[in-house]
Amino acid sequence: MLKEIKVKIDDREISVVAGSSVKDIFEKVGLNKDVIAAKSEDKELDLSAKITEDTVLQPIKIDSPEGEKILRHSTAHILAQAVMHLFPDVHFAIGPAIENGFYYDFDLEHSFTPDDLKNITEEMKKIIQADYPFERKEMDKEEARKYFKEKKEIYKLEILDEIPDEKVTIYKQGDFVDLCRGPHIPSTKYAKNFKLLSVAGAYWRGDEKNKMLQRIYGTAFATKKELKEYLNLLEEAKKRDHRKLGRELDLFSINEDIGPGLILWHPKGAIIRKVIEDFWRDEHIKRGYEFVYTPHIARLDLWKTSGHWDFYRENMFSPIEVDKGSYMVKPMNCPFHIMIYKSKERSYRDLPIRYAELGTVYRYEKSGVLHGLLRVRGFTQDDAHLFVTPEQLEEEIVGVLDFTKFMIESFGFSKYNVYLSTRPEKYVGTLDKWELATNALKKAVEDMHWPYKIDPGEGVFYGPKIDVKLVDALGREWQGPTVQVDFNLPERFNMTYIGADGKEHQPIMLHRVVLGSMERFFGTLIEHYAGAFPVWLAPVQVKIVPISDVHHKYAKDVYKKLFDNNIRVELDARNEKMNAKIRDAEKEKVPYILVIGDKEVQNKTVSVRKRKVGNEGAVRLEEFIDRVKKEIKERVL
Numbered sequence: 001m002l003k004e005i006k007v008k009i010d011d012r013e014i015s016v017v018a019g020s021s022v023k024d025i026f027e028k029v030g031l032n033k034d035v036i037a038a039k040s041e042d043k044e045l046d047l048s049a050k051i052t053e054d055t056v057l058q059p060i061k062i063d064s065p066e067g068e069k070i071l072r073h074s075t076a077h078i079l080a081q082a083v084m085h086l087f088p089d090v091h092f093a094i095g096p097a098i099e100n101g102f103y104y105d106f107d108l109e110h111s112f113t114p115d116d117l118k119n120i121t122e123e124m125k126k127i128i129q130a131d132y133p134f135e136r137k138e139m140d141k142e143e144a145r146k147y148f149k150e151k152k153e154i155y156k157l158e159i160l161d162e163i164p165d166e167k168v169t170i171y172k173q174g175d176f177v178d179l180c181r182g183p184h185i186p187s188t189k190y191a192k193n194f195k196l197l198s199v200a201g202a203y204w205r206g207d208e209k210n211k212m213l214q215r216i217y218g219t220a221f222a223t224k225k226e227l228k229e230y231l232n233l234l235e236e237a238k239k240r241d242h243r244k245l246g247r248e249l250d251l252f253s254i255n256e257d258i259g260p261g262l263i264l265w266h267p268k269g270a271i272i273r274k275v276i277e278d279f280w281r282d283e284h285i286k287r288g289y290e291f292v293y294t295p296h297i298a299r300l301d302l303w304k305t306s307g308h309w310d311f312y313r314e315n316m317f318s319p320i321e322v323d324k325g326s327y328m329v330k331p332m333n334c335p336f337h338i339m340i341y342k343s344k345e346r347s348y349r350d351l352p353i354r355y356a357e358l359g360t361v362y363r364y365e366k367s368g369v370l371h372g373l374l375r376v377r378g379f380t381q382d383d384a385h386l387f388v389t390p391e392q393l394e395e396e397i398v399g400v401l402d403f404t405k406f407m408i409e410s411f412g413f414s415k416y417n418v419y420l421s422t423r424p425e426k427y428v429g430t431l432d433k434w435e436l437a438t439n440a441l442k443k444a445v446e447d448m449h450w451p452y453k454i455d456p457g458e459g460v461f462y463g464p465k466i467d468v469k470l471v472d473a474l475g476r477e478w479q480g481p482t483v484q485v486d487f488n489l490p491e492r493f494n495m496t497y498i499g500a501d502g503k504e505h506q507p508i509m510l511h512r513v514v515l516g517s518m519e520r521f522f523g524t525l526i527e528h529y530a531g532a533f534p535v536w537l538a539p540v541q542v543k544i545v546p547i548s549d550v551h552h553k554y555a556k557d558v559y560k561k562l563f564d565n566n567i568r569v570e571l572d573a574r575n576e577k578m579n580a581k582i583r584d585a586e587k588e589k590v591p592y593i594l595v596i597g598d599k600e601v602q603n604k605t606v607s608v609r610k611r612k613v614g615n616e617g618a619v620r621l622e623e624f625i626d627r628v629k630k631e632i633k634e635r636v637l
Contacts, residue, residue, distance in 0.1 A: 373519040385512075
């Protein structure tokens with residue numbers, strides 16, 4: 001007699017014959033539409049998997065987050081198969097699913113071209129049309145090693161060597177075989193809504209000492225509509241790319257003669273930075289912060305004491321030899337602020353102490369990950385460190401979070417996601433203190449009534465943190481403010497204060513930024529506003545366009561009155577036609593254009609053109625000045 005087992009699906013429990021496939025079980029309860037895999041006890045399964053014991057099955061639909069990940073990873077396999085058909089001498093590395101897409105790394109002498117991507121796409125369509133099933137096979141590791149050795153797949157052999165199990169799995173679709181844990185879509189026909197996006201170089205294992213491979217990026221979605229929407233989003237993102245707009249609007253540049261990852265702020269970018277920094281300083285003064293300034297280098301021993309030398313060395317530049325001693329350019333500001341704290345004895349009455357600094361730091365980033373303003377080697381943090389008693393900890397964290405909310409909303413970010421990042425693999429300090437710090441952050445974010453997610457293992461080596469990720473106009477996340485609790489550095493530096501009991505106690509340290517780095521935050525702002533900054537941030541707030549030379553005298557009078565009222569203004573006195581001047585000002589994304597002709601001179605008015613609105617007609621100059629000053633003061637977005 002055949003053995004029967006019980007399977008629970010949603011709120012239903014059914015009896016099936018042991019050894020039934022997941023697909024057969026789902027079909028029995030009418031769950032075959034859009035279901036591509038299943039989850040059983042947190043393990044994902046192919047539809048072809050056999051169920052031999054009582055279990056609970058959860059269907060994974062193709063349009064769910066888990067389903068999209070499976071779809072995209074499977075499409076990476078189809079990409080590899082297509083490349084194999086067109087370039088038989090290729091060698092395969094890895095092809096994972098990533099956020100919104102997938103990639104596959106190839107070792108191939110031929111360099112992929114745009115035409116190659118077109119041909120690969122057509123070959124993928126043939127594979128998808130062929131409807132090859134994804135077949136899973138388990139085999140001994142030695143058998144797999146023999147197979148991939150015959151194929152001369154050196155990267156697969158390297159991966160095999162790192163797998164501790166004696167059994168491994170491979171997947172086959174048509175004539176293509178890959179080492180993979182799975183699961184996969186039932187067959188290639190499910191991957192019809194895809195697009196190959198680009199080619200990039202990628203070192204094997206991300207290590208510059210290894211061979212440079214070719215990486216093809218792509219994306220895939222459950223429906224044609226979702227794919228189209230995502231591709232439209234990518235097109236809009238290209239228009240907003242801060243690197244492109246940085247050139248067009250003359251905001252910043254990166255010069256290879258100076259070095260990659262080092263930013264040159266041009267006058268228009270620098271004036272925006274000044275506005276941000278002035279606002280930042282004013283708001284810190286209101287909240288009881290004190291400003292400090294610290295050096296760019298320090299003795300190597302300082303970084304050994306802090307733990308950065310042991311836990312962060314790969315992100316630090318090499319030591320500099322000065323006067324027979326070793327110095328480091330600073331990757332962090334925190335040890336300097338600690339030394340200011342330690343410059344004299346502190347009492348519990350002095351706490352909390354809040355030190356703030358726009359401190360420029362330097363971190364070694366691999367050249368392959370540098371990206372405009374968003375990933376650099378030299379940047380200025382809107383840094384602050386708070387030294388508090390245990391009783392003050394939660395209140396100060398809430399204060400930082402409230403300050404954070406005010407700052408990011410002032411710049412137009414009404415949406416943001418909050419993450420509680422917990423203990424990483426490499427850490428210092430005791431588990432008890434880590435738990436205490438994590439609970440303090442958790443309680444504070446809950447006191448703010450902020451929904452949050454746990455980000456496991458993403459804390460820094462000395463403590464857990466809250467990360468606030470800004471959501472821009474296109475719905476993309478950007479790394480922004482962060483607050484970290486640190487028991488470790490006060491202990492390492494033997495920091496103390498005299499308590500009410502007359503005894504020495506150790507303060508708790510909070511690290512925080514309310515914007516992030518000036519560079520990354522500026523890049524985020526550029527893309528959020530597509531370079532069309534609100535009036536209070538715009539590098540040029542008003543552009544004056546006289547129609548002809550006879551209007552220049554009055555235009556200069558208008559310029560002086562605007563300038564005297566602290567409005568950032570430019571006068572376009574070029575010998576060009578009015579429409580050409582207006583077009584140029586619109587390309588520069590200036591919020592207001594003032595056109596001056598005979599009527600304006602006669603009536604002592606200005607003709608106002610507002611960005612995205614157009615011609616608003618003539619108004620008295622004083623009335624226009626009051627309007628702009630009000631927008632600046634109220635930081636109208």
